[in-house]
Amino acid sequence: MDKIRSLTGMADYSEKSEKDNVAAKLFHVENSLKEIFKTFNINEIRTPALERTSLFQRSVGDFSDIVNKELYSFNDKNDRSITLRPEGTAGVIRHIVENNLESYSNKFWYMGPMWRYERPQKGRYRQFNQAGIEYLGYEEGLAELELISIVCLIIEKLNIKNSVIKINHLGNESTKAEFAEAIKNYFEPYKSSLDEIDIDRLESNPLRLLDTKNKDLQKVLRNAPLLTDFLPKSSIDLLNHIKASFQNVEIEIDPTLVRGLDYYNGFVFEAISNDLGAQSSFLGGGRYDNLSSQLGGKIMNSIGMAIGLERISEISNIETDEKNRASFIILAGVDHTKAYKMAHELRSLNENVILETHLHCSSLKAELRRANKCKSQMAFIIGEEELKNNKILIKDLKNESNEQKNVSYDELIKIYKNL
RNA sequence: GCGGGCGUAGCUCAGUUGGUUAGAGCGCUGGAUUGUGGCUCCGGAGGUCGUGGGUUCGAAACCCAUCGCUCGCCCCA
CATH class of the missing domain: 3.40.50.800 (Anticodon-binding domain)
Incomplete structure (x- = not known):
């Protein structure tokens, strides 16, 4: 008889396994994060792993790669298209909209497995674990500050070395549109040298071109218009204020930082480490003020972040306290x-x-x-x-x-x- | 979806230009010590050499296919 194997990109985590002790470290990191969330008085929320496919199409976005090619979707016995969640925010917002809770302020955290159908590599698996925080019903300002405060605390408590928090601001609707137009115009003469994907992206989501790893494209980008030049003063003030507020962790304003999920607007951030291989970012997030209305609810100004647990475990240096x-x-x-x-x-x-x-x-x-x-x-x-x-x-x-x-x-x- | 590397014992890996019965270290297990761990010494178990086909007198090694792992591209946590 053939042995039954686990699916590609889906690992077992056993504390007892001989291979270093990734599982023990992962479990320990999970516990530490929960302790940190508790000190901020954030409430836990658990939403189902399975949701209607349309939830992710409408939130994460039809233009994103996650929805285009990485969704674990199939039809159930009633022939409805359902999907294993690729991220945690959509389910939380669905919960809020479904129960008409948009007018309340809520701080939530969640933790659990997510699924994306990708080719596995270092720091990237088809089933992986994320912890996330959502600050729902909070306007721009202090919520941004508190999220970065949490990030700094996490980096310190988990004793993560060589990490940088990158922050940026995508501006408001009108400056975002102005900047997108400027990028489009700038690339017009270079259009012939772009590949198909980038040409599509130029139309659908031009900001995504900014954080490319393509060396040729990076060269072209050197003289491209800068997002910073289009931002309202309030956005720049916010970035500088956040950068100045925390001393123990390196914070860098990176005008090329844009994020792949379509729902982000305003403040965005990401923490990276060079100890992770190609997948250097271990945590990221931003503001998503339009998400609740995209899902049929009322406007609810919100900001959130997600933490890649496998990635952050790998670079954490916490000791397990021996009883x-x-x-x-x-x-x-x-x-x-x-x-x-x-x-x-x-x-x-x-x-x-x-x-x-x-x-x-x-x-x-x-x-x-x-x-x-x-x-x-x-x-x-x-x-x-x-x-x-x-x-x-x-x-x-x-x-x-x-x-x-x-x-x-x-x-x-x-x-x-x-x- | 695209590209590179790798599949030999539970783990980490040797294995010569293709040559007889495939090895080491660690781990597991038993003994040296009738009921005394770690250190030492001695013994034992454990392998369809990922799978299928081909070349050959002969394949773990060479060729093809396939599956899996891994690293990168794309993208994301």
């Missing part, structure tokens, strides 16, 4: 239930101890090896002798120490409580 570890060893030939009852009681006495119960009931040597392997600092051993004398053997496993002593169950409880 006390101990091993509870039941040897061959003893009454299991009587012995195990003790382990059960011990656990309720001190929750700072990780008590591993080795359930093999084999030789003392084998059990001590297991205890050593799982880094236990001490072992509680129950064999026939101990059971007969109502004692437990406590053995110190730290380094070369060979100390051990027989104690009564009551004495063990006292020792365990103080570990």
Whole structure:
């Protein structure tokens, strides 16, 4: 029989896996992020992984690559087109619009898997995890400041080195249109040298040309009109204000930063690290004031961001805080239930101890090896002798120490409580 | 969707111009020590050489196809 494999680009995350410890790191990062969100009093929201395909067409945008070629879409048994969410914002806004909550202010966070049908590479998988924050019903200004404040805190708490936060402003509707027109005019003489995709993009979303990695195009862009020259003073003030507000993390105003999801307007940002390979950005977001109305709701000024959990885990340098570890060893030939009852009681006495119960009931040597392997600092051993004398053997496993002593169950409880 | 690299033990990898029974380290497991871990020594298990076809007296090696992984392009977190 053939073995069944996981799907391309979809990984298992097991804390126990030998391959470094990406899973352990991922889980730990998830916990740290939740702690940070809590300190800002942001509420959790969970929306379904499956949504109607039209939700993403109308939010993420028909012109975006995500919708054009990366959607995991299929028809359900009722022949409706449904899609595994490629990102988290659309579902949250759908929730707001569906329940007529546009006039309330809300701060939400979410965390979970997303799906995009792409060729996998470093830092990019078909199923990947994102955490996100949405500030709903907040006008431009303090909300921008607070999101960047969160980003800075994340970078500090996760001890991320060599990262830069890039910020930019896409302007308001009229300056955005003016600038788009200027870009179109500028590229007119170069049109013959552009490839098909870029020609299409020039029509549909000319700002996307700015952040190209194409070297030739970058050369052409050197003398192109600058977004900064079209921005209203308020936008430039905001960028400078944010840049000046945070000292411990590098913040750079990057006039070429534009974002791929069509719903962004106004302030946009992205954090990058050179330690990630080609997919250097590990977090990004921006303002999306028009999204709720695009989904049939009322206007709701909002800003949000998404964090790539696999990517941010890779560059985080947090230490896992080790609790006390101990091993509870039941040897061959003893009454299991009587012995195990003790382990059960011990656990309720001190929750700072990780008590591993080795359930093999084999030789003392084998059990001590297991205890050593799982880094236990001490072992509680129950064999026939101990059971007969109502004692437990406590053995110190730290380094070369060979100390051990027989104690009564009551004495063990006292020792365990103080570990 | 396009391009590069790679598939040999659970993991990391050797394997000579194509030549007999495919190896090492780590890990796992047992023993040296009747109930005492780490260090040391000795033993054991574990392989359709990704899969299918071809060339050849002979293929892990060469050719073709296919699947998978990986890195990049595009794009995004």
